[in-house]
Amino acid sequence: MPKNFKANITENILLNEHFRLLNLSPLSDIIVPEPGQFYMLRTGDTYDPLLKRPFSIFRHEDNTLKFLYRIRGKGTLSLSNLKSGDIIDVIGPLGNSYSAPEGDFIAIAGGIGIASLLPLLRRFKKRAYLFYGARNKDELIMLNEARSLSKEIFITTDDGSEGEKGLITDSLSDFLNPSRITHYALPIYACGPTPMLKELSKVVAEYPSSLLPLNKGRMGGVKCYVSLEEHMACGVGACLGCVVKTVSGYKRVCKEGPVFDIEEIVWE
Amino acid sequence: MPKNFKANITENILLNEHFRLLNLSPLSDIIVPEPGQFYMLRTGDTYDPLLKRPFSIFRHEDNTLKFLYRIRGKGTLSLSNLKSGDIIDVIGPLGNSYSAPEGDFIAIAGGIGIASLLPLLRRFKKRAYLFYGARNKDELIMLNEARSLSKEIFITTDDGSEGEKGLITDSLSDFLNPSRITHYALPIYACGPTPMLKELSKVVAEYPSSLLPLNKGRMGGVKCYVSLEEHMACGVGACLGCVVKTVSGYKRVCKEGPVFDIEEIVWE
Amino acid sequence: MGIEKPEDRSQKSVTPPNPPLGKGGHGGGNLSVNIASLKLKNPVMTASGTFGYGEEYSEFFDLNRLGAVVVKGLSITPRQGNPTPRIVETPAGMLNAIGLQNIGVRAFIKEKLPFLRQFRTPVIVNFFGDRIDEYIQAAEELSNADGVHAIEMNISCPNKQAGWIVFGTDPKIMEQVVTAVRKTTNLPLIVKLSPNVTDIGLMAKVAENSGADAVSLINTITGMVVDVKRRRPVLANNTGGLSGPAVRPIAVRMVWEVYKAVKIPIIGMGGIMNASDALEFLIAGARAVAVGTANFVNPTATIEIIEGMERFLKEEGLSDINEIIGSLKIGS
Amino acid sequence: MGIEKPEDRSQKSVTPPNPPLGKGGHGGGNLSVNIASLKLKNPVMTASGTFGYGEEYSEFFDLNRLGAVVVKGLSITPRQGNPTPRIVETPAGMLNAIGLQNIGVRAFIKEKLPFLRQFRTPVIVNFFGDRIDEYIQAAEELSNADGVHAIEMNISCPNKQAGWIVFGTDPKIMEQVVTAVRKTTNLPLIVKLSPNVTDIGLMAKVAENSGADAVSLINTITGMVVDVKRRRPVLANNTGGLSGPAVRPIAVRMVWEVYKAVKIPIIGMGGIMNASDALEFLIAGARAVAVGTANFVNPTATIEIIEGMERFLKEEGLSDINEIIGSLKIGS
Ligand SMILES: Cc1cc2nc3c(=O)[nH]c(=O)nc-3n(C[C@H](O)[C@H](O)[C@H](O)COP(=O)(O)OP(=O)(O)OC[C@H]3O[C@@H](n4cnc5c(N)ncnc54)[C@H](O)[C@@H]3O)c2cc1C
Ligand SMILES: Cc1cc2nc3c(=O)[nH]c(=O)nc-3n(C[C@H](O)[C@H](O)[C@H](O)COP(=O)(O)OP(=O)(O)OC[C@H]3O[C@@H](n4cnc5c(N)ncnc54)[C@H](O)[C@@H]3O)c2cc1C
Ligand SMILES: Cc1cc2nc3c(=O)[nH]c(=O)nc-3n(C[C@H](O)[C@H](O)[C@H](O)COP(=O)(O)O)c2cc1C
Numbered sequence A, B: 001m002p003k004n005f006k007a008n009i010t011e012n013i014l015l016n017e018h019f020r021l022l023n024l025s026p027l028s029d030i031i032v033p034e035p036g037q038f039y040m041l042r043t044g045d046t047y048d049p050l051l052k053r054p055f056s057i058f059r060h061e062d063n064t065l066k067f068l069y070r071i072r073g074k075g076t077l078s079l080s081n082l083k084s085g086d087i088i089d090v091i092g093p094l095g096n097s098y099s100a101p102e103g104d105f106i107a108i109a110g111g112i113g114i115a116s117l118l119p120l121l122r123r124f125k126k127r128a129y130l131f132y133g134a135r136n137k138d139e140l141i142m143l144n145e146a147r148s149l150s151k152e153i154f155i156t157t158d159d160g161s162e163g164e165k166g167l168i169t170d171s172l173s174d175f176l177n178p179s180r181i182t183h184y185a186l187p188i189y190a191c192g193p194t195p196m197l198k199e200l201s202k203v204v205a206e207y208p209s210s211l212l213p214l215n216k217g218r219m220g221g222v223k224c225y226v227s228l229e230e231h232m233a234c235g236v237g238a239c240l241g242c243v244v245k246t247v248s249g250y251k252r253v254c255k256e257g258p259v260f261d262i263e264e265i266v267w268e
Numbered sequence C, D: 001m002g003i004e005k006p007e008d009r010s011q012k013s014v015t016p017p018n019p020p021l022g023k024g025g026h027g028g029g030n031l032s033v034n035i036a037s038l039k040l041k042n043p044v045m046t047a048s049g050t051f052g053y054g055e056e057y058s059e060f061f062d063l064n065r066l067g068a069v070v071v072k073g074l075s076i077t078p079r080q081g082n083p084t085p086r087i088v089e090t091p092a093g094m095l096n097a098i099g100l101q102n103i104g105v106r107a108f109i110k111e112k113l114p115f116l117r118q119f120r121t122p123v124i125v126n127f128f129g130d131r132i133d134e135y136i137q138a139a140e141e142l143s144n145a146d147g148v149h150a151i152e153m154n155i156s157c158p159n160k161q162a163g164w165i166v167f168g169t170d171p172k173i174m175e176q177v178v179t180a181v182r183k184t185t186n187l188p189l190i191v192k193l194s195p196n197v198t199d200i201g202l203m204a205k206v207a208e209n210s211g212a213d214a215v216s217l218i219n220t221i222t223g224m225v226v227d228v229k230r231r232r233p234v235l236a237n238n239t240g241g242l243s244g245p246a247v248r249p250i251a252v253r254m255v256w257e258v259y260k261a262v263k264i265p266i267i268g269m270g271g272i273m274n275a276s277d278a279l280e281f282l283i284a285g286a287r288a289v290a291v292g293t294a295n296f297v298n299p300t301a302t303i304e305i306i307e308g309m310e311r312f313l314k315e316e317g318l319s320d321i322n323e324i325i326g327s328l329k330i331g332s
C-alpha cells in the first residue's frame, strides 16, 4: 500500500463562505489514518499552484477520506473549484498522531484547528473538555458535532458573537484555576494558529508545579501536545522546508510532527 | 464598448472525444462579430496556462457567443474543464473578416477550420461549394449543418471513413477542371492547417490564367482568401509574435489577418 | 530596520522639461513619482515591446491614465525581425524571439509619435543598435523629436548581437556605449539592464557612473524550449527571452540588489500581473514599475494596477506612494 | 544539421569501479548511460536536497530503479540551516532557503550510507564547504567511504557564502577549489554549476579544465518574494533559490550552452516534471538528468520519467537513449 494514490472526489461541499468539506474515495487501498495525521493534496492539474497542500484528516469512514478546509489563498481556492468526479493526487497518511489520553483530557481548537482534533474527540467520546475559539460565530465550524462529542465545551469568539468574548487561552487559564485541582493534571491537546499555541505555552508554563498531584519534573507539570503548521513542500521529510525550532535543534513538522510536546518547542 | 469583457459560461458541451462547443453570455455590451473574426479566451484562473488562446467566432445569436474548439494541448484542455457558471475573460472581436462573396463561392475547411467558415456559409446560405476534409469520419464535426448550408458539399477523409479518401486539395483540383469553366472564376475561402493552405496555394497558382473568363492579371487568376493560424500572445497587434511572411514583409495575423489574400503569402 | 537610504537617491532635478502631467490618484493618496527630471502621475508604465506604439491598447483604455508609455524598441534603420514561431508559452511565462522587428526611428517619429502626442502621458522611447554609432544616431534623432520625454537604451536584448559583443553583459562595453549616448542627449536616459549577468548591482553601478539617469530591469532571461518530437528548438531563433510571472522572484531580487548598489531611480519589471506584484517591486526599491506580459493576458492590467495602488495607500493609511519605495525591512 | 559533436565527449573510462548496475529499460531500448566511469542503468537521478538521504522516498518506490541517488548536500561539520519560513511557492515554482541544513559527512557515512548500500543504485554525494579546506576534507572522507560512487561539488549554493566569496560565480575561485578537490579524490567528480552567472559555458569550461569529470546544472536561481503587508521578504533568509517548472526554459538553454562549450558529460536539471521535459534536456546535450522539485509534487515522478523514456524510445523506433543525447538540430 503505497502512501501516494489517486482519489475520486465524491463531494466538495460548501459549508459556508469560508469552509468546505472534501470527500475523497481513494482508487486503491490505503493505510488507515490516526487522529492528528495529515495528507498532502494536489489542488489542481497545472503548475500553478505547484505544490501539494497539507490537510489534517478530519474523518475516515466507509473508505472515504474527509477533509475540512478553509479557503485561504491560491491553493485552497483552486481546491474549492474541483468538483465531484475529478481525480486528485494524494499522499498520506503522514506525520505522527496524538498519543492516546488515558482518561479525560483537554482539547483546544483555534479555528480550523478543530479539523485535526475532532478525530481524537470522536475516538474518545465525551472525555474531552473542549475549548473552541474562533473569530466569530460563523467561523465556529462543526460546532454541533464538537459539542456532542465533548464532556464539556467552552466557546470563545473574538467578537463575542458566540460564547465568551476574548482569548481561548484566557478561558483555559480560568479553568485551570488551582482551586479546581483535578483539571490541571489533565493532558492537553491543541491545534490552532501559532500565536494561540505560543500563548498556550505560557499558560502551561505558569502553573506552579508544586500544586500538581504528580509532579514529573515537567515544566509546569502539565502534559501538553500541540499540532503545528509550517509551510510544506514535500510533506514526507525530504526537503527540510517545514522545520520548527526545538530544544534539540530543528525538527521536521511533517515527519517528527505535526504533534509535538509543547515543552520541546522553542517559540520565537 | 470595450473589446475586453467578462462572460459567463452558459454551456461547454462535449460533442465527442475531441470537440467541444462553448457558449458564452457576455456580461456587458459587445461588438457584433463578422465571419472570420476571432476572440482571445482565457482558459483558466491561474498563470499556467498563462496566455489567452485564439478561437474563431463560430456563431453569434441571442447575445450568445459560440465557439467550436478542438482539445489540443494545455490551454484547450484547461478550457474544457470550465463549467457552466464560470466566468472567463474575453477579448474580441479581433482581426479582419472574410470579404463578402458576390455570388457563389468555394469554401475549403480542413478539420476545425470549419468553425471559422460556418458563419460565412450561414450568412450566404446555399451559395458555397464546400470542400470539407478531416482525418476521419469522427472529426467531420458539424457535418449536418455544413451540408445544409452548402450548395454542394465534397467530403474527403484521410482514411476514407467518409467521402473520398485523400486530400481535400485533390478533390478541389478535380472540381476546378478546365472543362467546368464557370467554377474556377469563383472566389475561394479557406481555413485549415498550414500544409493544406500551402497545397492550396499551388492548386490556385497552377490554373492557366488564359483559361479564365476575366483575367485580372492575378497569379492563376483565382481569387483566394485564407485564414491563417499562428502562435499568439496578445491577439491585438502589440507583441509582433504572430507574424506571417508576405510579399510586403511580415504582417500580423491577429491584426492584418487572420484572413489574407493567398497571393500575398510567402510560403516557407 | 530598513535598508539604509543613500542620501541623494531622490530625484536629480525637479524642473520637468515638460509641463506637469496631471495629478496623482483619485483615492486621495499621492501616486506621483519622479524619474530623474520626469514627473510621472503614477508609477505604472508599459514595458517596451509589449505595448506596440500605443495604438493597439488605446482601444482598451485612455492612455492618459498611464504613468508613462514605453514603446517597442527602435533602431535607426527598420528591422524585419525573426522568422516564426516567435513565441512559445512556458509554465507561468513565455519566451519571445521577436528579433527586434521595428519600423525604425524615423518612421516612428513621422508616423507614430503624432498619435502619442495627443496624450498627457510621457512617452519613453526604447532603442537599440548593433554598433555604438547606431545607438548614438538613434539617441540623437529621438532627442530632437517633439514628444519624446525620455529614452531607454536596450543593451540587454538577448536576441540580437553585434558579432559576439553583448553590450549589456560586459561592464566595459556597457560603459562605452552608455557614456557615448549620454553625451548626445539631454533627455532623461534610462539604461535597461540584462538579467543574464552574474552581478546586476555592478552593471547598474556602471550605468550610473556612465551617466544614466535611471536604470530599468529586468529585461527577459534567455531560455529555450525543445520540441522533443522534432528534436528542434520550438522558436525559429532557437532561444528566446523569458518573461511573465515565472521570472518575478528573480526580478524582485535583482531590483533589491540594484537598490543597494546605486542612487539613481529604478524602474522595476518582470512578471508584474497585479498591484500586489507591483508593490513588491516598489518595496524592494523600484521608483516605478513597467507592465509587460500582463498586457497580453489582460489588456487593462496597467489600469487595474494603478487602482490597486490607490486602494493599498488607503488601506494602509498612507498618503504618498513614495513612502513605500525601498521600504523593505530585512533581518529580524 | 546538429551541433558538431566534439570528438572525445564519450566517457573517459569504461571500467566501472563498482559492479555493473543491472540492465537498462524493459521496453527493449537501452537506457543506460555513462557519466565518466560511472555506469547508470538509466539517465534519471534525484536532485540533491530534494530527496533527503533516500529513506523518505524509499517508502514510495524501489530505489533500485533509479539511475542514481543524489543525496542532500553535506558539509564536514553539521549545519542547522536557516530559520523559517524556508520555502515559499511562486508561479510554477518555489523558492527555498533551507540554508544547507545537514547532519555532516561523518554522521552521514555512519548513519545513512548503510541504508543506501542495500541498493544496486549508485550513490552520488553532494557536498560543500565554506572554505577550500572544508571542501577538501569532505571530499577526502567521502572518497574513503564504502558505497559512495561519485561526488558532486555544490559551489553554486546561493544561500551560504564564505565572506563575499561565491565559489561558483568567480572563474578563478572556482578553478582553485575544483583543482584542489580533484587532487584529493579518485571518484568521479561532478561540479554543480550556478545559473547566476553571465556565461555558464565559460564556468563549465573552467570546471572541465580543473579536472571535473562531469558538470551538473542548474542549481537554483536566486530570487525573492516580498510580503507586501509586512514590507518584509517572505523568507527568513530574505532570498532563496528558485526551482521548478518556471526555470525550465532557462535550464535547457544553459545545458545547451554548456554542451557547446565542454566535452565532459552533463547532468541536466531544473524544472523537470515528466519524461518529455527530461528529453528536452537530453536532446539539448545532457547525458543524464536530475529530478528535484517534481518529487515534492509527485513522489514517483522519477519512475514515471524512466517509464516515459522507455515508451519514447519505442515510439520513435530507437534502440538506445544515447542516440538522442545532444541530437538538437538548430538552424533551418
Ligand atoms: C499539518 C497541517 C495540517 C493542516 N490541516 C488543515 C486542515 O485540516 N484544514 C485547513 O483548512 N487547513 C489546514 N492546514 C493549513 C493549510 O495547509 C493551508 O491553509 C493551505 O496550505 C493554504 O494554502 P493556500 O494556497 O490556500 O494559501 P496561500 O495563499 O499559499 O497561503 C495562505 C497561508 O497559508 C499558509 N501556507 C501556504 N502554503 C503552505 C504550505 N505548503 N504548508 C503550510 N502552510 C502553508 C501560509 O501561512 C500562508 O500565509 C494544515 C497545515 C498543516 C501544516
Ligand atoms: C485566428 C485563430 C483562430 C482559431 N480558431 C480556432 C477555433 O475556432 N477552434 C479551435 O479549436 N482552434 C482554433 N484555433 C487554434 C487554437 O487557438 C489552438 O488550438 C489553441 O491555441 C491550442 O492551445 P493549447 O494550449 O490547447 O495547445 P498547445 O499545447 O499550446 O499547442 C498545441 C498546438 O496549438 C498551437 N498553438 C498553441 N498556442 C497557440 C496560440 N497562442 N496561438 C495559436 N496557436 C497556438 C500550436 O501550433 C501547438 O502546436 C485558432 C487559431 C487562430 C490563430
Ligand atoms: C513580446 C515581447 C517583446 C519585447 N520587446 C522588447 C524590446 O523591444 N525592447 C526591450 O527593451 N524589451 C523588450 N521586451 C522585454 C520587456 O520590456 C520586459 O523587460 C520583460 O518582458 C519583463 O517584463 P514582463 O515579465 O512584465 O513581460 C519584450 C518582451 C516581450 C514579452
Ligand SMILES: Cc1cc2nc3c(=O)[nH]c(=O)nc-3n(C[C@H](O)[C@H](O)[C@H](O)COP(=O)(O)O)c2cc1C
Binding pocket: A239, A241, D047, D048, D049, D050, D072, D073, D074, D096, D098, D100, D126, D154, D157, D192, D218, D219, D220, D242, D243, D244, D245, D247, D269, D270, D271, D272, D290, D291, D292, D293, D294
Ligand atoms: C528544497 C531544496 C533543497 C536543495 N538543496 C540542495 C543542496 O543541498 N545541494 C545542491 O547542490 N542543490 C540543492 N538544491 C537544488 C536542486 O538540487 C536542483 O539543482 C534545483 O532544485 C533545480 O531542479 P528542480 O527544478 O528539478 O528542483 C535544492 C533544491 C531544493 C528545491
Ligand code: FES
Binding pocket: A231, A232, A233, A234, A235, A236, A237, A238, A239, A240, A241, A242, A243, A252, A253, A254, A255
Ligand atoms: S515538508 Fe519537506 S521536510 Fe517537511
Ligand code: FES
Binding pocket: B231, B232, B233, B234, B235, B236, B237, B238, B239, B240, B241, B242, B243, B252, B253, B254, B255
Ligand atoms: S498576437 Fe501579438 S501581434 Fe499578433
